[in-house]
Amino acid sequence: LLQEAAEDTTIGWMSSSGEVQQRATEALAEVDRKLALVESLAQRVSRDSPLDVAGPLLTLHGLEVADSTAASKEEKKNDQEDDDGEDETNNASTTTATLANMRERCDRLRRQGEVLDTIGQRVETTLQRGLTRMEHSTTRLSRVLHLSSTLKMMLRLKFEYRKVQGSGLDLESLSTGKQQQQPLVDL
Numbered sequence: 001l002l003q004e005a006a007e008d009t010t011i012g013w014m015s016s017s018g019e020v021q022q023r024a025t026e027a028l029a030e031v032d033r034k035l036a037l038v039e040s041l042a043q044r045v046s047r048d049s050p051l052d053v054a055g056p057l058l059t060l061h062g063l064e065v066a067d068s069t070a071a072s073k074e075e076k077k078n079d080q081e082d083d084d085g086e087d088e089t090n091n092a093s094t095t096t097a098t099l100a101n102m103r104e105r106c107d108r109l110r111r112q113g114e115v116l117d118t119i120g121q122r123v124e125t126t127l128q129r130g131l132t133r134m135e136h137s138t139t140r141l142s143r144v145l146h147l148s149s150t151l152k153m154m155l156r157l158k159f160e161y162r163k164v165q166g167s168g169l170d171l172e173s174l175s176t177g178k179q180q181q182q183p184l185v186d187l
Contacts, residue, residue, distance in 0.1 A: 060099055 046053045
């Protein structure tokens with residue numbers, strides 16, 4: 001009995017493994033069919049309208065590509081406008097991003113960057129010169145202010161000296177009086 005049970009589990013495992021392999025094989029076959037369908041569709045599109053396939057690549061490399069479908073649409077619009085009595089022309093300018101245009105724009109931007117860099121350097125040197133001049137002026141001004149305060153103090157002392165001299169006080173007696181008061185204060 002044990003041997004039969006072991007064989008049944010082995011067969012069950014093998015059958016599930018076989019099912020997985022069969023599903024994997026079917027999935028790969030489905031992928032191959034879809035890949036073949038996509039390849040045939042790509043070939044058909046490239047045969048029917050090669051400009052639609054290669055047009056964007058050609059315009060990127062700077063070649064002008066005449067779009068026949070766009071031209072036919074414009075002709076239909078013009079015919080409808082002529083039928084309606086309108087004489088306006090539809091001049092829709094389209095910009096194409098070609099490699100040559102992109103290179104020109106990059107070169108132009110590089111040159112503008114260089115010009116702005118030199119302008120920035122000139123402005124920086126001008127500001128640096130102005131800063132050094134301002135520092136020198138501030139140093140001189142601080143010296144003048146210091147000298148002015150010293151002169152002001154000297155004039156004030158001279159004024160006080162004249163005031164004391166004019167009042168008739170004896171400066172020597174004042175100084176000795178202060179010296180005499182000092183020992184009393186210490187007591």
